[in-house]
Amino acid sequence: MLRRQMLAAVLVMAAAPAFGQGWPNKPITMIVPFAAGGPTDLLARIIGERMSKELGQQFIIENVTGAAGTIAMAKLARSAPDGYTVGIGHVGTNVANAVIYTKIGFDLVNDLEPIARLPANPMLVVSSDNVPARTLKELVDYLKANPDKVSGGTAGIGSGSHLGALAFNKATGASYQLVPYRGTGPAMQDLISGQIQVMVDQSSNALPQVQAGKIRAYAQTAAKRSPAMPDIPTAAEAGYPMEVSIWNGLWAPKGTATDIIDKLNAAAVTALADPAVRKRMEELGQDLPTPEEMKPAAFAAFQKAELARWKPILDAAGVKSE
């Protein structure tokens, strides 16, 4: 009897997935650099849920806010490189902030290990429904006629919504008072209530509110209209050429083993290949990367190219942390 039990035990062990050193054998923490309810948090939950099916362990979301994601990325960089802590970020948290925040004590680009590039969000220029404008030109004229009287939400200096505000200002010459939030989830609530009046926000956060009739959209910041938003003109069609997209990605602490990075990458690729996930992302206006673009090395090269692209823009705009 004992011999049969031992044989059965050996067979079960042999069938176990051949993860390096049994990884993952406990839940994985995913650090999210903005408040719950915003576009980054939403993406983390969709991707994390589907990746957990691949890896057989839950992803536990930890919202770590402040300094437009810099505090979260510092926590990620300090975490053990054991594959049990990853972080989701975007062009603001992991490229722009490398230019803007110069005294953070770690290298945002070189002290983190790229895992996978994730979907990108075009942005929407939106307002609360009490703003007297029906077109982007009317909104621009209203802002110019009421300097310093109109408030708009961001998630802090270097956040995606801040990059959107910079691009809006460059394209239109109009600006608004920047009100910082811990994420554009909370900012959206104040936009709906009219507490703030405008925002340039990621489609995944703004489009559902536009479709529900709670806020007004004037333009999308992409070269061509997303199939998810066929009735919203591009900024160029509305008279003010402006292209800005918030791409997302996953990172791990530097020194995380390559075989774990590769398994996390494979799970992310499988997650984005899932038809239900793709459908949800496309309905939110998101652009999905190819498996090739998602690969760690390709993502690392893309991030470095984005840093070279954004640095002169941010330097010219004089954007530095307070």
Ligand code: MLT
């Ligand atoms: C969020 O998730 O709140 C946004 O990514 C914040 C931002 O970058 O604007």
